[in-house]
Amino acid sequence: MNDDGTLVRLDDIHKWFGDLYVLQGIDLAIRPQEVVVLIGPSGSGKSTLLRTINMLEEPTEGQVWFDGTELTHIRTDLNEARAHMGMVFQSFNLFPHLKAIENLTLALIKVLGLSREEAEDRAMEQLDHVGLSDKADSYPSQLSGGQQQRVAIARALAMRPKLMLFDEATSALDPELVSEVLGVMQDLAEEGMTMVVVTHEMGFAREVGNRLLFMDEGAIVEEGVPADVFAHPRHERTKSFLSQVL
């Protein structure tokens, strides 16, 4: 935790890609066990914001604090910090040359320094948790999209992270596979995991989210309890966006 009781704090984040001004001064504080849902039109900077939290994108200006460490400080060991936050991508990004279980054990062994046996035990436990213990020896190409994404989630969870970041985890899935992944995410939220979720699944945002952020053109335009925002959007841009997606 940071000094002020938050797990993640972004202070005045600005980000440019060349001349493109993508994040225009973001302040955000996330408390432990909170589930923050991020919505907004395409290109509004949601992914960039999410990727700033684990420093996959380096902010041009501003500070990122995670668990008492300033990640934007030049001498911070980012690998150490990243070992404590998991990220799930739209395109799964499983390692295709490794079996499902090896996808999980790689970082357990190389980053956390577990022995092979310990790592395999923990990985099996985690695969079991997402209902895929029978697929441990399959390669990613032998799994369905939903199964791949669940392995990817298990891969992140096996590290026992303090924070999970989801970037449109269900967008690449066939409709009938979406619910199995959302189910895993919902269970996780109920177990008390701190989560930041970028999603187009408004049902999920309403049911599972504690807080909803609406982003447009690189800024957080509106935030609040999901049900309130859906029912009474205050901002014009929120209204027009919600009218399109709901």
Add this chain to the structure above:
Amino acid sequence: MTLEVDHRAPPDRGIRYFMANQNALSWASLWLGIGTLVLVFAGTFAVITAHGWTQACPEGVSATVCDGTDPLAEGIMSTGFARVLWTTIVLGLVTWAVAVFSLRRYDSKPAKEATIAGMVLGAQGVAIALFLMWFRGSDVDRFARNFLDIELIGSKIGLVWSEITGNAGTILRAAVPWALHLAIAGLVVWVVWRMLTADEPFVEPVRTVVLAGAAFVAVGLVLDLTGLLTGSLSWLRITDRLGDIDWSSPLGEGRFDDRVDGIVQGVGSLLRFALLWFGYGAAAGVASHAARGRLRTDAHLRVAVRAALILLGAGFAVGIVKGMVNTATALSFSRGAWNTLILSVAGAAIGFIGGLFLSLFAMSSRAVVRAPARIYINFFRGTPLIWQISFAGVGLVPAMQLDIEPYWIAILVLGFNLAAYSAEVYRAGIQSIERGQMEASRTLGLSYLQSLQYVIVPQAIRRVIPPLLNEFVILIKDTSLVSVLGLTLSQKELLGVGRTIYSNTFDATAWLGAAAGFLIITLPMIRIVTIVERRMRSGLTSVI
């Protein structure tokens, strides 16, 4: 939000930002690093200029014959030059000392980059200074005479250096065959160990190894018999035609006096080869293990057989040529084929491993790391291989008084050359891996190097196998260029052998023999490239 904010321009991150964010230590390491590199270049230039670049000779006397000492060599041997080099080394060490302090104190990205750049530049300066020092200790003059057309002078210093390097060559030569033997033995031991310690019954692995071995013996014996037959026939033909040629000439070495002798020798080699073939087969079985873990299904058996066939390709070449043992001609050809194989395999080992590291340097985000790799790659890709071989063999190695045999020079140059080409292949392969793979890996907390090692490179290697094999085929043919090195008879590769036989016997079929030898080696390789490419197109991720 207001329009003002939307239109904010990105903050300056250029040179001014860079300079404004340095601290004393980071500035110091950057400038010390630059100073080191500049000193070694500028100092060398200054010292040599002070002594003069070329010799002033009396009117009408050419530099090759006029007396007196050569100013260039004098400059290089001067104590002034030694001072420059020593100062460079000391400055480089100071750079590193300062940078090490800076590493723990920098507080901004520019300061970090300046520190690292200083370290890299300092290291480069020191490396060049060490190289020049080594050069100084060697036969500068011979080098100068060969390449700069300057008169001989001076004494030879640095015998210690050349002794060490000379012995290193000898040690290496002795070590390589041992290393190869041990590698094969180790592989076998490893598999036996796996079989003994496996939880499950180890019947199947044994079966594969034995089956593969048996298959090899069968195929190998047929090949050897064929070779033996054709060998003795061609022997007959040649003796008939050249009955009264004096065979005590160089090619007489290793020749058999009559056909019986040849057949005895052939049968002996047949037995030896039966063993060798079995070794190949067992190795193939081992390889399939390494590729697939335990053997559980028939599919794995098929893989074993295919791996066996791949090794067969190499063995094929050796078998046929070795089989034609019965004439002096054929014997030389088999030597030649061996030499071609050794040159290309050893060159490939250096080139493929060196190229991987080179490609990683060439892809660094830091210009100071990238630049030397680029220079290396462009140099080796931009000059003809035959120039590289000649320069190394006729100039560099004698001038440096290195005791490296021409054979090893050939291997080294072939390897260095291949490294440059394969670096570009690796680069393409690594850059073709989706960005998400690196991101996913970094997200799990793996470092950049760990991500390369465990995630990116293993995938990239699979993708670049076909183009790398193509480079290998090219290398096999390029081994013929080593003929410029004046190898001894037993060191000659296929083309050299063909040429020698032709000039000794006027038997023009020698040229065809050389071509056949090359084809026997390259055709299976080309075939493998096709198979691998087809497998990759069909979407199978594993290529072995």
